[in-house]
Amino acid sequence: MHIGVNVPNFGPGADPDTLRRWAQTVEGLGYDLLMLSDHVVVTPDVAEQYPAPFYEPFTTLAWLAGITQRVKLGTTVLIVPYRHPLLVARMAANLHQLSGGRLVLGVGVGWARQEFEALDVPFKQRGKLTDDHIGAMRAAWADEGDYGPGRIPIWVGGNSDAGLRRAVRLGDAWHPLRFTLPWLRGALDRLKVIADELERPVPPVVPRIILRLTTTPVTGPDRAAGEGTIEQILDDLEQLHGLGAGTVVLDPFNGDPHETGHPEVAWEALAAVAAHRPRMETS
Secondary structure, three states: OEEEEEOOOEOOOOOHHHHHHHHHHHHHOOOOEEEEOOOOOOOHHHHOOOOOOEOOHHHHHHHHHHHOOOOEEEEEEEEHHHOOHHHHHHHHHHHHHHOOOOEEEEEEOOOOHHHHHHOOOOHHHHHHHHHHHHHHHHHHHOOHHHHOOOOOOEEEEOOOHHHHHHHHHHOOEEEOEOOOHHHHHHHHHHHHHHHHHHOOOOOOEOOEEEOEEOOOOOOOOOOOOOEEOHHHHHHHHHHHHHOOOOEEEEEOOOOOHHHHHOOHHHHHHHHHHHOOHHHHHHO
């Protein structure tokens, strides 16, 4: 199993030095993928969850590509309707080439209505815009003389049935975000039904789960995957692998913006998981 990390590229603790240390930590611990989130305008609805400053993902990933050597780089998730599809196609293709083919493009439709308004993008059309833009990007990449060779994988996010349909129709993988394992099992059943209806293959699942390490077990039906003792987290990863997840992204941000100024807590949790990688890979 490949394991990635969603690095917080926002909040009061985000600055170039901290982002550099994040990248060095993720790659140094042996993780396979470093991913960033996406917002363009920190409107009030965005700021409630992801306060300023917010480092734009393409710019930041391009910089981190020069700092790292091995780890893959990606977005979780790029909000597709915010940018012209040919601009995204160009930036993604250039980043993919300049990083040595390390880009993974996680995409989503977005949710922040005020941010859509600030960018003059119709919120109610975001689903159709996303579909159209993905098609335009793939068409652009077909011109390898301009955009270069190498297929950029598109992971389609979204936990709704609309997101599942989009993943089946347009994605190389389905990228659900933050969930319980019982929910995922039900969603995977729906994913297969949708794929059968559309007469298309079932896309691989590449989930993003929280990472919240505790000293005592977390119990109850609402326990999220990735939450609890190291034994619970390792068991979650093994169960996800058994459900077909070849890659899992760990998200150590737990909602408090002040966390971004104290990344050592997250790094300790990542180190604990990384220490058990040999056991996980042979189990």
